Amino acid sequence: MGLEPPILAGSQTEDIINSVFGHVKDGYKFNQEQALTYKDKHYTCDPELSDQAFCLVYIIDANVVQYTDDRLIDKLKIIRQRISAKGIPQVVIMTKVDEACPLVQKDLRKLYTSKKIKEKMELCSAKVGVPLTNIFPLKNYHNEIDTEDDIDVLILKALEQIVHLADDRLEDNESY
Numbered sequence: 001m002g003l004e005p006p007i008l009a010g011s012q013t014e015d016i017i018n019s020v021f022g023h024v025k026d027g028y029k030f031n032q033e034q035a036l037t038y039k040d041k042h043y044t045c046d047p048e049l050s051d052q053a054f055c056l057v058y059i060i061d062a063n064v065v066q067y068t069d070d071r072l073i074d075k076l077k078i079i080r081q082r083i084s085a086k087g088i089p090q091v092v093i094m095t096k097v098d099e100a101c102p103l104v105q106k107d108l109r110k111l112y113t114s115k116k117i118k119e120k121m122e123l124c125s126a127k128v129g130v131p132l133t134n135i136f137p138l139k140n141y142h143n144e145i146d147t148e149d150d151i152d153v154l155i156l157k158a159l160e161q162i163v164h165l166a167d168d169r170l171e172d173n174e175s176y
Contacts, residue, residue, distance in 0.1 A: 012036075013075050017082050020056055022047030049173070055166035056083050056090045058128060062100035062117070062137065065124045073127050080129045087172060089165040091134040092124055093158060098139045108139055108150040136161065 012035035018024050028042035036043055044051065058076070060068075083090060098105045101116040111117060121135045136158035139151050 022051035
C-alpha cells in the first residue's frame with residue numbers, strides 16, 4: 001500500500017508516521033481502514049533507537065511529479081510536518097530522469113545542466129516541501145545488462161548523502 005488519497009485507499013498517514021517514530025511492532029498488518037493507536041497491542045510506546053528511522057526517503061518518478069494528486073500531496077505535507085517537528089531529515093529520490101528529459105537520455109552527465117530536470121526538481125520541492133538540496137535525481141537500471149559508472153555514481157552519491165543525514169540526526173538524538 002502506498003499513500004493513495006482516501007478515496008483510492010492506501011496506507012494511513014498516522015501508520016507511516018508511527019513507523020518512522022518506531023511505534024509499530026514487527027508483525028503489524030497495515031490496515032487501510034484504521035490507523036494503529038497507542039491502545040493497540042502492536043503499538044510500542046517507548047521505542048528503541050534501533051526501531052526508529054533517522055531519515056525519511058520519498059521515491060518520486062520524475063515523469064509524474066507534475067500530475068501528482070493534490071490529496072496525495074496533502075498527505076505528504078502532513079507526514080513532512082510531523083517528521084520535521086522531530087528533526088528527522090527528509091530526502092526525495094527522483095527516479096527515471098532519463099525518461100523525463102531527452103538531453104539526459106542521450107548523456108546522463110548533462111543531468112545537472114538540464115533545465116527540464118531542474119524544473120522538475122523545483123516543482124517536486126514546492127509540492128512535497130523538501131529542499132532542493134535534498135532532492136537527488138537518478139536514472140534507474142532497467143534496460144542495462146551491465147552496470148554503468150555514471151548511473152552508479154548518482155545512486156551512490158544519493159545513498160552517501162542519506163547516510164550522512166541519518167548519521168547527523170542520530171548524533172543529534174544521542175546528545176539529548
